[in-house]
Amino acid sequence: MRLLLVEDNTSLAELLAAQLSREDFTVDRATTLATAADALAVANYDAIILDLSLPDGDGLDLLKTVRAGGGHVPVLVLTARDRIEDRIRGLDLGADDYLPKPFDLGELLARLRALLRRPAAVVPSHHAIGNLSVDEISQEAEIAGKRLELPPRERALLRLLARRAGKLVAKAAIEEALFGFDSEAGPNAIEVYIHRLRKRLQDGGATATIRTERGLGYLLAADEPPP
Secondary structure (H helix, E strand, O other): OEEEEEOOOHHHHHHHHHHHHHOOOEEEEEOOHHHHHHHHHHOOOOEEEEEOEEOOEEHHHHHHHHHHOOOOOOEEEEEOOOOHHHHHHHHHOOOOEEEEOOOOHHHHHHHHHHHHHOOOOOOOOEEEEOOEEEEOOOOOEEEOOEEEOOOHHHHHHHHHHHHOOOOOEEHHHHHHHHOOOOOOOOOOHHHHHHHHHHHHHHHOOOOEEEEEEOOOEEEEEEOOOOO
16 A cells, blocks of 8 residues: 655654555655645555644645545644644544654554545455455455465555456556655566566465456456366
8 A cells, every 4th residue: 555654854754654664555755745745646645644744834734635626535644733623623624533743653553554444445354356365454365264475565466456356457556556756666577576476376276366468457356167
């Protein structure tokens, strides 16, 4: 999943980005309202973590713009403002959750996962494709009940394909989900990850296959029974 982290405190932003990356999120960072708006104009995000006190204005202005434009992306507000009036205003403007600073990283991750489990944010929490099962909450995959060990990007790729099982996922959509602005992806990076994941599924005995639609993208589907 791809997140936009809007935070101008460099040390805090680096800490959060590192922790979120370890949780298999792709993180784009913005330090101002302007850079956040630029990011939102060119990328789709599963959630936004938004600080309010930014060098060029109030984060609530960005929140208002997102909601006014019809955006439903979950927004978790981080702020040092502790007045109840500030929290009420943020929630009224469309924030989905509000976490005052200082905060515990574990709590932030728990709140973020809770937001992403909401029906408006994500598809169902469990996917079954043949004997392959993918759990959104635990972020684990199993083949016939046996856990499938995957590196972070392959795990994220599998979840993305599983969410749209049976449907084509464009190569550009995969690249956007797996790589942030700061990641350097080679021209054949997607093909490499697809090849590795396909082999792991085959070696594990999965009755699900990643099919390539040349020039278009990829889809994950259960194997068709023999005639």
